[in-house]
Amino acid sequence: MIKPDAVADGHIGAILDIITKNGFKIVALKYTKLSAEKAGQFYEVHKERPFYAGLVEFMSSGPIVAAILEKDNAITEFRTLIGATNPADAAEGTIRNLYARSIGENAVHGSDSDENADIEGNFFFSAFERF
Numbered sequence: 001m002i003k004p005d006a007v008a009d010g011h012i013g014a015i016l017d018i019i020t021k022n023g024f025k026i027v028a029l030k031y032t033k034l035s036a037e038k039a040g041q042f043y044e045v046h047k048e049r050p051f052y053a054g055l056v057e058f059m060s061s062g063p064i065v066a067a068i069l070e071k072d073n074a075i076t077e078f079r080t081l082i083g084a085t086n087p088a089d090a091a092e093g094t095i096r097n098l099y100a101r102s103i104g105e106n107a108v109h110g111s112d113s114d115e116n117a118d119i120e121g122n123f124f125f126s127a128f129e130r131f
């Protein structure tokens with residue numbers, strides 16, 4: 001997912017370019033906006049965290065881009081490409097190093113396991129929206 005900060009800052013094209021140039025195939029793609037309820041549902045696993053309310057508010061503050069990506073070893077490869085959660089710790093040239101504003105407004109989200117990638121893909125896309 002490209003988060004509201006990176007969309008508002010005009011980085012959709014640059015981020016998709018990095019993703020495809022690094023060998024990820026786009027299986028599904030959508031420009032949409034999450035309601036607070038949907039954002040809360042997406043990040044339900046963080047419900048007890050102190051940053052949850054702020055995260056939900058931010059993630060529903062503007063449009064996002066959701067995508068399903070495919071590549072061998074995609075979870076690890078994508079997490080390497082986006083860099084650490086906190087852009088201050090993100091390696092040079094990673095998407096968060098280049099485009100994130102802060103730990104909370106950190107430009108992109110990537111699934112952390114194949115199981116969660118399935119859950120998160122199903123959150124945004126039907127079978128008819130995948131190619």
Ligand code: CMP
Pocket residue numbers: 046051055085103104105106108109110
């Ligand atoms: P993401 O990879 O989307 O998964 C959970 C998100 O919670 C994370 O990126 C950050 O945007 C946010 N997050 C994690 N830790 C913090 C924190 N300490 N303060 C604010 N937001 C956080």
